[in-house]
Amino acid sequence: MAKNLTGERFDVCIVGCGAAGSVLACKLAEAGWAVVALEAGDWLETDKDFRQDELSMLGRFDWDDRRWVAGNEELRLGHVRDGRGVGGGTLHYGAVALRFWEEDFERFSRDGVGRDWPIPYAEMVPYYDQVEREMRLAGPLSMPWGPHPGKYPQGPHEMNYRDEKLAGGLEKLGFRWTPTPLAILTGGHDGRSPCMNYGFCQWGCKSDAKTSMLVSYIPRAVKAGATIVPNCRALAFEAAGDGRITGVACDIAGVSERVSADVFILSAFCIENARLLLNSAGGAFPNGIANGSGMVGRGIMAHIANPYFARFDEPIEMWTTAPGTLLSQEHYGTKESRDFVGGWSWMTASLFPAEFGTQLTRSEEGIWGEHLMELLRDYPNFAVLGTEGECLYYSENRVELAEDTDEFGVPRAKVTFNFGENERKMRDEMGRLAGKILEAAGAKETFMGSGNDHLMGGCTMGASADNSVVDSNLKAYGHENLYICDASVFPSSGGSQPSQTIIALATRLAEHLARKGGARA
Amino acid sequence: MTDRPFKEGAFWDRLEAREVEDDLRTALRERAARTTGTVLRIGEQASLVAVIEQIFPRAAVPAPVIAEFIDANFDKQMGRGDERHGTLPRAELLPAGLVALDAEAGAAFHAIGPERQRALLASAEAGKLKGRDGFESALWFARLRELAILAYASDPRGMQEMGFPGPSFRPGYLWLGYAGPDARAKQRPGYRSF
Numbered sequence: 231m232a233k234n235l236t237g238e239r240f241d242v243c244i245v246g247c248g249a250a251g252s253v254l255a256c257k258l259a260e261a262g263w264a265v266v267a268l269e270a271g272d273w274l275e276t277d278k279d280f281r282q283d284e285l286s287m288l289g290r291f292d293w294d295d296r297r298w299v300a301g302n303e304e305l306r307l308g309h310v311r312d313g314r315g316v317g318g319g320t321l322h323y324g325a326v327a328l329r330f331w332e333e334d335f336e337r338f339s340r341d342g343v344g345r346d347w348p349i350p351y352a353e354m355v356p357y358y359d360q361v362e363r364e365m366r367l368a369g370p371l372s373m374p375w376g377p378h379p380g381k382y383p384q385g386p387h388e389m390n391y392r393d394e395k396l397a398g399g400l401e402k403l404g405f406r407w408t409p410t411p412l413a414i415l416t417g418g419h420d421g422r423s424p425c426m427n428y429g430f431c432q433w434g435c436k437s438d439a440k441t442s443m444l445v446s447y448i449p450r451a452v453k454a455g456a457t458i459v460p461n462c463r464a465l466a467f468e469a470a471g472d473g474r475i476t477g478v479a480c481d482i483a484g485v486s487e488r489v490s491a492d493v494f495i496l497s498a499f500c501i502e503n504a505r506l507l508l509n510s511a512g513g514a515f516p517n518g519i520a521n522g523s524g525m526v527g528r529g530i531m532a533h534i535a536n537p538y539f540a541r542f543d544e545p546i547e548m549w550t551t552a553p554g555t556l557l558s559q560e561h562y563g564t565k566e567s568r569d570f571v572g573g574w575s576w577m578t579a580s581l582f583p584a585e586f587g588t589q590l591t592r593s594e595e596g597i598w599g600e601h602l603m604e605l606l607r608d609y610p611n612f613a614v615l616g617t618e619g620e621c622l623y624y625s626e627n628r629v630e631l632a633e634d635t636d637e638f639g640v641p642r643a644k645v646t647f648n649f650g651e652n653e654r655k656m657r658d659e660m661g662r663l664a665g666k667i668l669e670a671a672g673a674k675e676t677f678m679g680s681g682n683d684h685l686m687g688g689c690t691m692g693a694s695a696d697n698s699v700v701d702s703n704l705k706a707y708g709h710e711n712l713y714i715c716d717a718s719v720f721p722s723s724g725g726s727q728p729s730q731t732i733i734a735l736a737t738r739l740a741e742h743l744a745r746k747g748g749a750r751a
Numbered sequence: 752m753t754d755r756p757f758k759e760g761a762f763w764d765r766l767e768a769r770e771v772e773d774d775l776r777t778a779l780r781e782r783a784a785r786t787t788g789t790v791l792r793i794g795e796q797a798s799l800v801a802v803i804e805q806i807f808p809r810a811a812v813p814a815p816v817i818a819e820f821i822d823a824n825f826d827k828q829m830g831r832g833d834e835r836h837g838t839l840p841r842a843e844l845l846p847a848g849l850v851a852l853d854a855e856a857g858a859a860f861h862a863i864g865p866e867r868q869r870a871l872l873a874s875a876e877a878g879k880l881k882g883r884d885g886f887e888s889a890l891w892f893a894r895l896r897e898l899a900i901l902a903y904a905s906d907p908r909g910m911q912e913m914g915f916p917g918p919s920f921r922p923g924y925l926w927l928g929y930a931g932p933d934a935r936a937k938q939r940p941g942y943r944s945f
Contacts, residue, residue: 281775282918285905294828298836309830428919549915583904583915588897595876598806598896599869606903609913632836644836 248318369411399671788819
């Protein structure tokens with residue numbers, strides 16, 4: 231439903247209703263602010279709109295507009311990469327809920343490469359704590375590694391046979407494992423069902439057990455009076471000569487609108503954040519908004535996400551739980567014994583038939599014809615072990631505006647992305663160890679895929695306006711009333727899923743703004 | 752012949768039992784009912800069908816059905832936003848590949864022998880098939896195969912050939928009966944849904 235916003239004035243306008251924007255809309259509305267949140271995609275209903283079928287859901291909440299990619303790593307964009315819809319990427323995320331480690335905030339100080347965060351891990355702890363409680367995370371009583379201090383609010387998810395097999399492989403090599411902390415309920419909460427083990431988490435959770443923003447923070451935001459505007463494409467910011475953002479031009483179902491607010495928060499994820507800021511060039515800001523340093527769009531990172539396929543001589547049926555129910559962080563973080571910096575998490579994965587075929591055939595040449603058919607017919611006998619490996623910050627990995635434009639007349643994004651020597655060495659070591667784990671688990675054949683996941687960076691947070699886009703409070707340099715909050719502000723990528731850190735950052739920013747005041751109430 | 756022939760009645764009965772939504776059941780029935788297809792836009796039907804028969808030999812889903820799916824969707828985003836800079840966009844890439852195959856074969860692809868067809872496709876997969884400016888044959892092969900897999904694996908006949916029981920709404924997967932620890936314990940070797 232189109233909403234006429236021109237002429238209204240809000241305390242805060244949030245662009246993007248994903249992991250960060252939804253939390254901010256909720257928290258600020260609950261603090262009494264007049265909130266409007268603009269979302270480019272639909273406002274779906276889990277029961278009415280979600281189908282447990284890959285083809286039915288393809289593109290339903292994926293940001294699959296054409297974007298040009300270049301570089302040595304095939305950057306996959308769209309499904310299970312960037313979301314579009316109220317809830318954003320949490321509509322498709324696997325809900326793995328891990329904190330970054332202390333060393334992730336100090337990568338440059340510790341290892342002399344990449345960047346530090348301008349805030350230490352200790353400052354994030356109360357927000358991680360708050361998020362874990364609010365989202366009723368389901369996890370183990372204690373974690374064998376990392377900083378998590380205590381038990382999770384709900385018990386861990388049940389393991390399936392895939393997990394048993396892969397855990398056996400890890401154990402034989404002396405690697406510890408644990409049920410993964412997940413933002414998926416194992417007990418009921420707030421009228422939502424516990425997990426039914428449908429397995430379709432990344433195609434839209436039908437039972438509402440998965441704590442996507444759509445079923446958690448967004449209903450709270452609405453209850454507190456926030457205005458959520460779906461199918462609203464933000465096109466460009468307007469700024470006064472002193473840097474204050476005065477409005478955002480947008481398109482709602484073909485109608486041009488202009489939204490005014492005292493404060494603006496950009497939470498449209500890594501590529502669209504940069505694209506919107508760069509497309510707002512003009513007047514006193516010829517290089518784009520928040521781009522005095524020339525850093526907007528720079529420092530894009532993506533995890534090394536390799537699917538390792540294990541073929542067993544018995545049925546595994548990997549799809550019978552949430553995808554990432556088993557975790558090992560035995561190789562997380564920098565180790566002196568290795569010739570690269572950073573590390574990774576191991577995690578189980580589930581691939582439904584089409585995604586399984588697509589990923590498997592990418593693992594090596596020659597998977598077609600009789601060979602392909604033979605592998606497809608053995609689908610139930612496969613298990614997949616995945617990785618989330620740290621990618622260092624490289625300023626050359628960047629988002630720029632391309633020469634061609636989309637249907638709104640906005641230049642398309644061009645993303646240049648290369649893995650460096652550090653990532654290549656890490657990927658080699660991952661592959662070597664994965665082969666051993668799968669062999670120890672009893673696999674009769676393995677296929678070693680390669681890939682990437684989880685975009686981060688592009689609006690990097692830093693202590694200096696010379697080389698950063700936002701400060702430690704996520705305020706854009708040069709613009710008193712513009713904040714940026716989502717994974718785009720990460721100065722380092724860590725070696726695990728970013729969602730908890732995004733949500734913790736949003737919780738922290740909401741508290742900062744609420745404390746600062748400004749609400750009409 | 753396949754290892755798991757499509758059990759027409761049983762598959763639908765199970766979907767009924769699982770209370771899968773009417774529109775999805777209808778969509779699945781429609782997918783499984785197709786035995787032939789028409790190619791209108793991407794290139795010559797016989798050549799595309801020949802390519803698919805090489806990639807998916809003796810698959811439970813007929814090659815013309817997969818060909819029609821590819822023809823209907825080759826220029827759509829289908830959940831993927833990335834396109835390699837400096838190469839043909841997907842709307843031009845897939846038709847260009849069929850033209851390149853014919854050009855390299857010196858005849859219509861479907862008219863040459865199966866050995867030659869396989870050699871040409873192997874060459875395409877290895878990135879060696881020449882085409883117009885901006886054409887990358889490895890990319891073409893990967894995208895075509897990706898679409899073909901999507902067509903195959905979203906068809907109940909393909910699902911069953913792969914040993915996948917289909918959508919699992921409401922009581923849980925078929926072999927679980929009703930979701931719960933006891934039922935889940937059946938997820939062990941030897942307990943099969945088909």
